[in-house]
Amino acid sequence: MxxxxxxxxxxxxxxxxxxxxxxxxxxxxxVRKNPVEVAPHCWERASQPFQRIDIDFAGPFLGLYFFVIVDSYTKWPEVKIIPDMTTDTTIDRLREYFVTYGVPSIVVSDRGVQFTSDQFQAFLKRNNIMHKMRAPYHPATNGQAEWFVQTFKDKLKALKCERKAVQFELYKILMAYRRTAQLESHHQSPVTTGKSPSMLVFGRQMKSRLDLLVPVNAQENSSREEGGNVRRFAINERIAARDFLGSAMAVRDSN
Structure with missing residues (x-):
């Protein structure tokens, strides 16, 4: 904030x-969590965007299931509402993610049956992805996804969100999170970056309705409406202009 x-x-x-x-x-x-008793152990930071992603499921929550993907380097989150938590659904959502952001080198998950199945392991092998799993009975070792799962669930609870409004509220949560710098004060986050996820992914801040608070001068507005630079002519300057109602070029004074 x-x-x-x-x-x-x-x-x-x-x-x-x-x-x-x-x-x-x-x-x-x-919905505020109790203070952390001990400092969590952090994963070694990835060296580039979408090199290592953390994945996890959430639900049933408000009667819905969610598939969460968080990029380790940029903290860019994706949350998909899914019909079930099967291996087929998991692979399908990851393929959709790969098409958008590319194939990662490492996937971090828990030891759920969806992730340990032969089908999922074969999928990772075909894409040459290393699979790292967190320690049993210790969800904090899957820090990125686990932490964001709790974050967005807390936000939905605080909003007293109804099931029919979950997708809409989820969009707003993702927009705010992707635009917010990951600062050192965010002590519950496994690793901080000092920049917003959108800055690390796109090299610029995502535009939102908050940007309407920033005044834009009239000349910039005019240029945007025209789609480029505005040409200006002096009074009495001779110009050539096409007359689309006739068949010849007309030379007129710009009075």
Whole structure:
């Protein structure tokens, strides 16, 4: 919240006001986690975007199942509402992901039957993907996906989201998360980057309705509407213009 707010406005007590707003939110307090007892062990950071991805399932939650994919390097999250948690569905959603972002080198998951099945292992082998699985009975070792699963579930709970509105609210959560810088203050995140996922993926910040708060001068607006640079002519300058109602070129004064 602080990061996004400072991107558009500032006042003297901005940090304190935002902290008080968050602390006094009853719905956020109900789903807030207890302080971490010990510092979690972090995976070695990937060297480039979409080199290593963390995957996990969530659900049933509000009667729905979710497939979560988080890129280790950029923290770019994908959440898909799925009909079931079978191996076929898992492979299908990963293929869709690979088409968009490319084939990763490493996939990190838990030891669910979908991930340990011969079919899934053959799928990874065909794509030359190394499979790393977290330690049994210790979900925190799959930190990226596990942490984001809890994040978006907490957000949906805080919003008192109904099942019919889950997809819409999920879009808003993903938009906000992808635009927010992963700062050191986010102590629950396994590894921080100091930049937003969209900056690391696209090299620019994703545009949202918040950007409407930034004023744009009239000349820039005019150029955008025209689709490029605006040509200007001096008074009485002679120009050649095509007359689409006739068959010849007309030479006119620009009075």
């Amino acid at each position: 602080k990061s996004l707010t400072r991107s558009y406005c500032w006042w003297e007590t901005i940090d304190r006001d935002i902290e008080e707003l968050s602390r006094d939110c009853c719905e956020c307090a109900r």
